[in-house]
Amino acid sequence: DAGITQSPRYKITETGRQVTLMCHQTWSHSYMFWYRQDLGHGLRLIYYSAAADITDKGEVPDGYVVSRSKTENFPLTLESATRSQTSVYFCASTKDRTLYTFGSGTRLTVV
Amino acid sequence: GQSLEQPSEVTAVEGAIVQINCTYQTSGFYGLSWYQQHDGGAPTFLSYNGLDGLEETGRFSSFLSRSDSYGYLLLQELQMKDSASYFCAVRDDSSNDYKLSFGAGTTVTVRA
Numbered sequence: 539d540a541g542i543t544q545s546p547r548y549k550i551t552e553t554g555r556q557v558t559l560m561c562h563q564t565w566s567h568s569y570m571f572w573y574r575q576d577l578g579h580g581l582r583l584i585y586y587s588a589a590a591d592i593t594d595k596g597e598v599p600d601g602y603v604v605s606r607s608k609t610e611n612f613p614l615t616l617e618s619a620t621r622s623q624t625s626v627y628f629c630a631s632t633k634d635r636t637l638y639t640f641g642s643g644t645r646l647t648v649v
Numbered sequence: 650g651q652s653l654e655q656p657s658e659v660t661a662v663e664g665a666i667v668q669i670n671c672t673y674q675t676s677g678f679y680g681l682s683w684y685q686q687h688d689g690g691a692p693t694f695l696s697y698n699g700l701d702g703l704e705e706t707g708r709f710s711s712f713l714s715r716s717d718s719y720g721y722l723l724l725q726e727l728q729m730k731d732s733a734s735y736f737c738a739v740r741d742d743s744s745n746d747y748k749l750s751f752g753a754g755t756t757v758t759v760r761a
Contacts, residue, residue, distance in 0.1 A: 580753040
């Protein structure tokens with residue numbers, strides 16, 4: 539089905555582990571984004587990308603790494619997970635920078 | 650950078666009208682958007698204002714005044730299903746940037 543999909547939906551990991559959250563979109567949108575959502579903070583931008591091999595840091599990039607070797611995929615890696623990275627992570631994409639479409643989210647718990 | 654302010658909570662009864670205000674500060678304003686998010690769900694696009702004035706989409710309307718750095722979302726004929734969080738967001742086009750920055754969100758509770 540066309541759309542933007544995130545995997546996994548739920549993930550529990552231990553402090554210090556590396557974990558990768560996947561994001562895949564089928565529209566060939568140029569622009570993709572990773573946000574985290576925590577109570578009281580709304581949606582905060584982690585990293586974003588204008589095209590394959592072009593990425594930029596957002597508001598809260600520390601502890602995260604992204605790559606974009608293909609237009610349709612934008613994985614987010616937590617290099618060494620910490621409890622403060624427990625959050626809900628949303629991936630989004632846009633074609634025209636006006637209407638942004640979000641994935642269903644990944645709920646990550648770091649224990 | 651950008652900063653956006655909106656009220657944290659609003660409660661209203663079914664059939665009522667609710668207005669959610671949003672003020673913003675940004676160095677290179679491009680447009681104001683609104684997103685709706687139900688508990689546990691993904692944010693979904695509601696409206697976009699690139700120019701001053703009112704945009705209407707069914708029961709929802711959005712307004713923008715660029716000179717006042719202010720906008721609002723108007724929810725009319727409230728229904729129980731409108732209980733959700735509503736976020737205003739701005740795109741900053743200074744330096745040809747394209748990221749979307751969000752406010753902290755307004756939780757709307759609709760009572761019977």
